[in-house]
Amino acid sequence: MAPIHAVPNFRDMPPVPQNQFPLYFAPFFAVLAVLGLALLSWTLPPILLLCSVGERSALALLRAYWTGRMIFSVLAVLSPLLFGGLTLLLYQLMARKLDLELRKQIRSAPLVLLPALLPVIGILMWAALAPNGTCSFCNQIAADIQQAEAGEAERMTVFIHEVSAPDSFFTDHPEGWQVVRRTAFGPDTGRSGIVLRFPEALEAALDPEGFAVESWDKAQWYEVSFTSRFRLVVQIVPVP
Numbered sequence: 265m266a267p268i269h270a271v272p273n274f275r276d277m278p279p280v281p282q283n284q285f286p287l288y289f290a291p292f293f294a295v296l297a298v299l300g301l302a303l304l305s306w307t308l309p310p311i312l313l314l315c316s317v318g319e320r321s322a323l324a325l326l327r328a329y330w331t332g333r334m335i336f337s338v339l340a341v342l343s344p345l346l347f348g349g350l351t352l353l354l355y356q357l358m359a360r361k362l363d364l365e366l367r368k369q370i371r372s373a374p375l376v377l378l379p380a381l382l383p384v385i386g387i388l389m390w391a392a393l394a395p396n397g398t399c400s401f402c403n404q405i406a407a408d409i410q411q412a413e414a415g416e417a418e419r420m421t422v423f424i425h426e427v428s429a430p431d432s433f434f435t436d437h438p439e440g441w442q443v444v445r446r447t448a449f450g451p452d453t454g455r456s457g458i459v460l461r462f463p464e465a466l467e468a469a470l471d472p473e474g475f476a477v478e479s480w481d482k483a484q485w486y487e488v489s490f491t492s493r494f495r496l497v498v499q500i501v502p503v504p
Contacts, residue, residue: 294350320465340392408491422450423483426475
């Protein structure tokens with residue numbers, strides 16, 4: 265006769281321990297997601313847009329950076345809503361496996377870390393709304409785009425110093441779109457000259473033998489057209 269095995273009574277078994285600890289970190293994971301989106305919006309749009317452009321021009325550079333910084337600005341301004349929504353969503357996903365009674369007891373778990381993470385969202389908003397933030401950057405670059413499209417760029421006859429430096433504004437660029445700063449001198453620039461931004465596509469128009477180093481007598485003169493706000497050179501023509 266086969267042995268008879270007792271059927272376990274699951275009602276009498278102790279409850280499975282429920283891990284409620286991750287719920288407290290829902291705001292932390294949410295703020296990481298918002299910061300990750302902000303970082304991607306800062307770096308990727310200019311690179312992707314410039315890689316898709318056939319003709320390398322200063323106008324294409326301005327449009328790409330305006331688009332990228334505008335995406336970042338919108339995301340930064342909406343970051344409190346994104347942060348709150350992601351926190352609630354993550355809390356709901358993490359709490360699905362918990363008992364309803366336990367969920368009621370710890371429904372305020374996300375509020376524990378919330379005060380420590382709100383300043384991070386505030387900094388992100390300040391990066392967009394500050395007087396020198398990305399919203400201001402977008403307004404200035406939009407004015408330069410309109411100026412370049414209308415053919416109303418400033419014009420000046422200058423010679424150019426050989427020393428160049430990487431630009432601090434236009435930094436997220438793919439290969440072939442570098443921007444450098446050079447000092448130009450002319451009748452209308454004063455003794456200290458004027459700093460202009462040269463896209464890499466226009467660097468080829470500069471004569472390496474015509475830079476002003478020690479003697480300005482043999483320096484090559486150029487007629488340059490540049491935007492008013494960022495002084496980005498849109499055209500350069502050697503003067504015979």
